[in-house]
Amino acid sequence: MFALIDCNNFFVSCERVFRPDLEHKPVIVLSSNDGCAIARSNQAKLLGIPMGAPLFEIRHLVKTYNVEVLSCNFELYGDMSLRVMNVLQQQCEKVEVYSIDEAFLQFDKSINWAEEGERLRKHVLQCTGIPTSIGFGPTKTLAKLANLQSKALGIACYIDSTPVHHDTLKNTSVSKIWGIGANLSKSLKQQGIYSAYDLMLADPSWARRNYNVIVERIVRELNGHSCMPLTLIQEAKKSIQITRSFFEHVKDKDVLKQAAARYGFRLSTKLRESSQKTTTLFVYGRNSPFRGETPVFHQRTIVLPEPTNDTAVIIQHAQQAIESFFDPTVAYHKIGIMAVNLRDATQPGAHALFEAPKSAKKPDIDKVMDTLNKRFGLGTVRPLSCGESIEWMNKRDHKTPAYTTNWKTLVQVKAK
Numbered sequence: 001m002f003a004l005i006d007c008n009n010f011f012v013s014c015e016r017v018f019r020p021d022l023e024h025k026p027v028i029v030l031s032s033n034d035g036c037a038i039a040r041s042n043q044a045k046l047l048g049i050p051m052g053a054p055l056f057e058i059r060h061l062v063k064t065y066n067v068e069v070l071s072c073n074f075e076l077y078g079d080m081s082l083r084v085m086n087v088l089q090q091q092c093e094k095v096e097v098y099s100i101d102e103a104f105l106q107f108d109k110s111i112n113w114a115e116e117g118e119r120l121r122k123h124v125l126q127c128t129g130i131p132t133s134i135g136f137g138p139t140k141t142l143a144k145l146a147n148l149q150s151k152a153l154g155i156a157c158y159i160d161s162t163p164v165h166h167d168t169l170k171n172t173s174v175s176k177i178w179g180i181g182a183n184l185s186k187s188l189k190q191q192g193i194y195s196a197y198d199l200m201l202a203d204p205s206w207a208r209r210n211y212n213v214i215v216e217r218i219v220r221e222l223n224g225h226s227c228m229p230l231t232l233i234q235e236a237k238k239s240i241q242i243t244r245s246f247f248e249h250v251k252d253k254d255v256l257k258q259a260a261a262r263y264g265f266r267l268s269t270k271l272r273e274s275s276q277k278t279t280t281l282f283v284y285g286r287n288s289p290f291r292g293e294t295p296v297f298h299q300r301t302i303v304l305p306e307p308t309n310d311t312a313v314i315i316q317h318a319q320q321a322i323e324s325f326f327d328p329t330v331a332y333h334k335i336g337i338m339a340v341n342l343r344d345a346t347q348p349g350a351h352a353l354f355e356a357p358k359s360a361k362k363p364d365i366d367k368v369m370d371t372l373n374k375r376f377g378l379g380t381v382r383p384l385s386c387g388e389s390i391e392w393m394n395k396r397d398h399k400t401p402a403y404t405t406n407w408k409t410l411v412q413v414k415a416k
């Protein structure tokens with residue numbers, strides 16, 4: 001038996017944990033640079049604010065209905081996600097973290113799903129303050145569908161392929177099935193398959209012939225035959241990328257180099273967090289695709305002499321790349337650094353063959369920096385090349401504090 005547990009309106013729910021005054025109010029969270037709505041409370045959804053709506057297009061709704069507008073606070077969401085997943089891992093032996101706000105769990109067939117589901121929802125809410133939905137089923141695909149129902153009803157739900165559930169499956173559009181995207185659902189509808197029930201009745205080999213093995217697998221899963229086991233071990237990332245758009249266009253080389261340093265700093269931190277090293281860096285810069293200028297895309301690929309996750313080395317290469325492609329006539333809108341060809345840092349192959357690691361004798365500055373930043377908040381200690389301000393160049397006018405990861409912004413409680 002599988003379950004999918006999904007945090008409701010996750011980013012908004014994280015904000016509400018520390019701002020109870022936002023409960024029952026329409027709230028939206030914006031993407032970086034305060035561009036578009038990327039999370040909406042139920043109240044905001046009811047006002048007709050669509051997912052991804054640019055802020056300037058919904059200003060009238062925000063004003064008329066007093067919608068609370070927040071900048072994204074990914075530090076908070078990341079930490080809250082970790083807390084939710086930790087609680088789940090304490091409660092269930094088999095947990096697959098599927099995304100920042102979703103996890104698949106596996107249980108024995110004989111569990112009382114209704115009881116277990118309510119118990120888990122209550123427990124997660126009590127430990128983290130985050131409301132969730134939970135759907136059960138004999139396969140991941142069915143558990144995912146049951147989760148949709150749970151979201152609508154506010155209780156734990158279960159779906160399988162037996163006749164009791166046929167009505168529910170008939171009322172579920174084929175487009176709602178996990179793995180069926182917009183194009184696929186359009187094509188399926190042309191073949192007369194409109195609902196989850198229709199797809200369940202399809203012939204698996206027909207699905208494979210006309211589409212692919214994934215659609216075949218979905219048909220089998222809808223019939224209760226599990227084809228997708230739980231992935232308990234998270235696959236190591238194959239690449240890590242740090243990229244941001246600037247709020248204003250940048251024509252100053254030093255400013256770009258400072259951005260490169262910041263992204264290089266983030267990138268190397270992420271590599272160390274996942275115990276990985278990179279052998280190749282890809283650095284790029286481009287202008288805005290929306291200003292009617294001729295598109296410019298500068299790029300450099302740097303093959304490193306040895307695998308590394310050293311902040312100083314990565315920043316140095318990133319800045320050299322900027323230096324080499326910088327063109328003063330270009331208004332840069334975005335730069336990015338990508339680490340590809342990643343290696344497991346704990347493996348001996350991650351070091352150069354004949355050389356002792358160069359940093360062997362110097363104190364491990366990165367380690368000290370990571371420890372301090374983990375304790376006092378990201379960017380507390382950082383290379384000078386990153387510049388002075390932490391909230392740099394990105395527009396986040398409505399950001400709430402990093403309540404859970406920064407001592408300086410802890411909530412203060414006063415007793416009278």
Ligand SMILES: [Mg+2]
Pocket residue numbers: 006007008009010101
């Ligand atoms: Mg969610």
